[in-house]
Amino acid sequence: MNNRNNIVILTGAGISAESGLATFRAADGLWEGHRVENVATPEAFVRDPALVHQFYDARRARLAEVAPNAAHLALTRLDVEWPGELLIVTQNVDDLHERAGAKRLLHMHGELNRGWCLRCNERFAWSGAMGDGAACPGCDTRGMVRPDIVWFGEMPYEMETIEAALMNADLFVSIGTSGAVYPAAGFVQTARYRGASTLEINLEPSQGSIFFDERRYGPAGVEVPKWVEELLG
C-alpha cells in the first residue's frame, strides 16, 4: 500500500456494535424481532406505517442512549490528520461518526435523525418519536412524514459522489459490514478495478472477503485505532 493518498472508507453496523447498537445479521441482530421486509421497504410502510414507525422510533430512542466508540474516534483522528483526500461512506443510519467529530462523511442509507414528508417532499432534521401522525415542519401536514432512510428497492444517496471517490481511490477500507447489501457490497470491486489497494476490518470474513488484499479480523474498537496509528505513524 505505497500510493495511498486518496482513501475511501466504507463503514457498516459492526463499527457501532461496541457502542451498543445491534447489527442486522447477527444472531441477536435487529431482524430477529422484525422481518426485514416488514420494516425496511416502501411497501411495508404503505401496508403498516405504525409498525415501521414503532421500529424506527425505538431505534432513534436507543441511539440517544449510546456514544461513539474507539473506532469512530480513530476515524475522526484520520479525517482530521490525513493530508490527502478522504471520504467516509457510512451505511449506518446512526449519527455516531458525526458525534465523534467526522466531517468528510456521507450517509448512503439515510439518517435516523431525519424525516421526509411525502406530501411536500421536504427533508428535515428530526428528533424524538415520528409515529402517531407527526406534522411536517414544512407544510404542516400530519401523518405523511417517514424516516429519511433508504429502504430495499430505493436508490441510495450520494451515489455519484461515492462512485467518483471510488474511481479516484488509492486505498479502499471496509469496516464492520457483512457485504450482503448492494450497491455498497460492490464498492470493493469498483475500487480494485481502478487499482486501489483494499483492506477489510471485521470480526470475521465478510461475504466479499476474497476481494480484499489485506484482512484484519477483530473488534473494530481495537483494530481501527491500531490501523490508523500505523497509517499516521
Ligand code: BJW
Ligand atoms: C463487527 C463487529 C465489531 C459485528 N467489530 N465488525 C439480488 C442480488 C443483488 C442485489 C439485489 C438483489 N435483490 C435486490 C437487490 C438490491 C438490494 C440488495 O442488496 N439486496 C440484498 C438483500 C441482496 N439493494 C437495494 O435495494 C439498495 N438499493 C438499490 O440497489 O438501488 C438500485 C441501485 C442500482 C444501481 C446503483 C445503485 C442503486 C438499497 C439498500 C438499502 C439497505 N437498507 C438497509 C436498511 C436501512 C435502514 C435501517 O437501518 O433500518 O441498510 S438494510 C441493512 O443492511 C442496512 C445496512 O446499512 C445494510 C448493510 O448491513 P451491514 O452494515 O453490513 O450490517 P450487517 O449486520 O449485515 O453486518 C455487520 C458486520 O459487522 C458483520 O460482518 C459482523 O461480522 C461485523 N461486526 N461486530 C467489527 N465489534
